[in-house]
Amino acid sequence: MISTRAPSLTLRLTLLFALASAFVLFLLGLLIGNAVERHFEEQDLEVLSGKMQLVKHILERYPPPPPKETLTQQFDDALTGHHGLIVTVYGANGEILYANESLVFPLDLLSKSMLPGQARPVKWSSTDGHPRRGISSVVKFGADSGGRYTVAISTEIDHHENFMTSFRQTLWGFMGLATLAMGVLGWFAVRRGLLPLQAIKHQAAEITANRLDTRLPVESIPVELADLADTLNGMLSRLEESFQRLSDFSSDLAHELRTPVSNLLTQTQVTLSKARSADDYRDILASNAEEFERLSRTISDMLFLAKADNKQIMPNQEPIDLAEEIGDLLEYYDVLAEEKSIALSLSGSGQVIGDRLMLRRAVSNLLSNALRHTPNGGAVTVKINETDGGMTHIAVENTGSEIPAEHLPRLFDRFYRVDSSRLRTTESSGLGLAITRSIVLAHGGGVDVCSGNGLTCFTLLLPKSAITA
Numbered sequence: 001m002i003s004t005r006a007p008s009l010t011l012r013l014t015l016l017f018a019l020a021s022a023f024v025l026f027l028l029g030l031l032i033g034n035a036v037e038r039h040f041e042e043q044d045l046e047v048l049s050g051k052m053q054l055v056k057h058i059l060e061r062y063p064p065p066p067p068k069e070t071l072t073q074q075f076d077d078a079l080t081g082h083h084g085l086i087v088t089v090y091g092a093n094g095e096i097l098y099a100n101e102s103l104v105f106p107l108d109l110l111s112k113s114m115l116p117g118q119a120r121p122v123k124w125s126s127t128d129g130h131p132r133r134g135i136s137s138v139v140k141f142g143a144d145s146g147g148r149y150t151v152a153i154s155t156e157i158d159h160h161e162n163f164m165t166s167f168r169q170t171l172w173g174f175m176g177l178a179t180l181a182m183g184v185l186g187w188f189a190v191r192r193g194l195l196p197l198q199a200i201k202h203q204a205a206e207i208t209a210n211r212l213d214t215r216l217p218v219e220s221i222p223v224e225l226a227d228l229a230d231t232l233n234g235m236l237s238r239l240e241e242s243f244q245r246l247s248d249f250s251s252d253l254a255h256e257l258r259t260p261v262s263n264l265l266t267q268t269q270v271t272l273s274k275a276r277s278a279d280d281y282r283d284i285l286a287s288n289a290e291e292f293e294r295l296s297r298t299i300s301d302m303l304f305l306a307k308a309d310n311k312q313i314m315p316n317q318e319p320i321d322l323a324e325e326i327g328d329l330l331e332y333y334d335v336l337a338e339e340k341s342i343a344l345s346l347s348g349s350g351q352v353i354g355d356r357l358m359l360r361r362a363v364s365n366l367l368s369n370a371l372r373h374t375p376n377g378g379a380v381t382v383k384i385n386e387t388d389g390g391m392t393h394i395a396v397e398n399t400g401s402e403i404p405a406e407h408l409p410r411l412f413d414r415f416y417r418v419d420s421s422r423l424r425t426t427e428s429s430g431l432g433l434a435i436t437r438s439i440v441l442a443h444g445g446g447v448d449v450c451s452g453n454g455l456t457c458f459t460l461l462l463p464k465s466a467i468t469a
Helices: 009-059 068-078 107-114 158-193 195-205 223-272 278-309 322-339 356-373 405-410 432-442
Strands: 085-090 096-099 122-125 131-140 148-156 318-321 343-347 351-354 379-386 391-399 446-452 455-463
Touching: 009 068, 009 085, 009 131, 009 148, 009 158, 068 096, 107 122, 107 131, 107 148, 131 158, 158 195, 195 223, 223 278, 278 432, 318 322, 318 356, 322 343, 322 356, 322 379, 322 391, 351 356, 351 455, 356 379, 356 391, 356 432, 356 455, 405 446, 432 446, 432 455
Parallel strands: 343 379
Antiparallel strands: 085 096, 085 148, 122 131, 131 148, 318 351, 379 391, 391 455, 446 455
16 A cells, blocks of 8 residues: 655645745735726826816806807817827717717716716727726706716826736736745745754654653743643653553563473473372372462463453443442451451442452452451451442451552552562462452442551442443
């Protein structure tokens, strides 16, 4: 499969910067072009309006019908020196009363003569191809209500159009070059602005499995990237912690498996060193069976935890009377407690929905752990308490030496022991508390532990209602 990489951030930011600059320059060009065009239009309108007033003044001096020869002479005198200016007077029936030059005015210009307060002149191209701009107006002859006639005046705007064509070419050419220059400058600006990301990249590339304690220097990173650096540092902290736990777990697992395997290998080699009686072989096989049972328990526990990590534990949903179940467990451990003169007691009651066998195993692990660490003559107490928040607490409390506070957060880790130098025994594989936590989490609950004032208390928090998938 061919993978396509997304365009670089530098390229995307440069293109966005160039497009934004081009858009702003385009709007600016339109504004300037329209402003210059409007300026020329206002100039032409001023000239045309002045001539219109002059023509009106001449016409209003004569009663209808006006003397054509006199009007022609006065109009010619008034238009002397105004090259390109054409005046045409139309009668009521559309006949031409006066025209200094022959010109066909567009109908939309003549029709505007009926509109009061004409605001803008009309622009068109004459038959000879020259651009023109003109206005029209209705004029009445004489001071009183005489005949009404239409006056149309236009002027050539060749010089204006030539200037605007040259101006637009220069303006758009400059804007094109300006857009290109802004794109280049934007590229340099983006490259320089993204240098901190390159620094983060190089620093992150130096982090390996042996250097997970390295952190990115947040104080030397721009404020916009500080949150990213903090997030990466948090990720590195979690990776370092997880990697350390995995390393410790691998080491402990190897140690746990090495001891029984070493015992089996040694006993087998010694047995094969010389011939022995049937009773000797029977004793050696019995001893080997104990080691195999220890290996089997460890492997079974590891498989259970692996399923828990992959969310493959599906607890049954059935009502469980906790007082009854825990009471049965206390009866089971009563013999062991009597050997060490440990007092077992149960108080409270409660009911939850869950898997009976799993919860028995979780509580059993806590009881076994408590009895193992309670000195002779001590006490182990189980308390059941239902809260108003829909949770049931199962607290297993034992007397004895306290657990240092720095060990409490890791007590539920696999193979973790407070005293790392203590020899492993066949009574415990170091997975009991980890399995307990996995079972409780599968039921939607949680675990807690505290130690102080000569008491150590493990608490299971279980929801009273059934969990949903």
